[in-house]
Amino acid sequence: MAQPEISATEFFQTRRSVPAKMLGLPVPDRAALEPLLTAAMRVPDHGKLEPWRFLVLEQGAMARLAALAQARAAALGLDAERTAKGMGQFETGHLAVVVISAPKPSEKIPQIEQVYSAGAACLSLLNAALAAGWGANWLSGWPSHDRAFVAEGFGLAETETVAGIIHIGTPRSAPPDRPRPDASTLVTWVQA
Incomplete structure (x- = not known):
């Protein structure tokens, strides 16, 4: 998808996610998704451990995961609102990439650095999709933190967790902007 040429700095200063519920068809096919992946x-990956992996959820998987979220919500005794929220991203989604944090045993690289690397992979995927002209949104939600859901739905090992679920598609309308942080309240300059 063609985008007007802007500098990388301008891209990062103006980028904004598109809410997953505002994403429609078409979605990137495998050829378009591979460069994004x-x-x-x-991303920074101290020790070159590759402490992450990716699970691409296509349309058929989304329907299966929505049903699994509904079943897990019932088993957990969740109310209708939480059930709907857990099912929603799978029920309405067309394509998503689950970024799985998969830390490797290492005496040199702390596990937390490996988890940060998986988070960086989420943001890199999100930004790559946006830069390519797609709409994208980084979500999680209670199903991504429910051990039974991620084991059955995503096939995660006990040592793996979901870093994020990146939904990618075509924006149906311009995404809303939101107030942004004031750097003067968050940045401290240290001179000595």
Whole structure:
């Protein structure tokens, strides 16, 4: 998808996610998604451990996961609102990439740094999709933190967790902007 040429700095200063519920068809096919996944892997990775992996959820998987979220919500005794919220991203989604934090045993690289690397992969994938002209949104939600859901739905090992679920598609309308942080209240300059 063609985008007007802007500098990288301008892109990062103006980028904004598109809410998943505002994403429609078409979605990137495998040929369009592969360069985005490649970009997502170019993140800080101390020790070159590759402590993450990706699970691409296509349409059929989304319907299965919505049903699984509904079943898990019932088993957990969740109310209708939480049930609907847990099902929603799978029920209405067309394509998503689950970024799985998969830390490796290492005496040199702390597990927390490996988890940060998976988070960086989420943001890199999100930004790569936006830069390519797609709409994208980084979600999680209670199903991504429910051990039974992620084991059955995503096939996660006991040592793996969901870093994020990146929904990618075509924006149905311009995403809303929101208030942004004031750097003067968050940045401290240290001179000595």
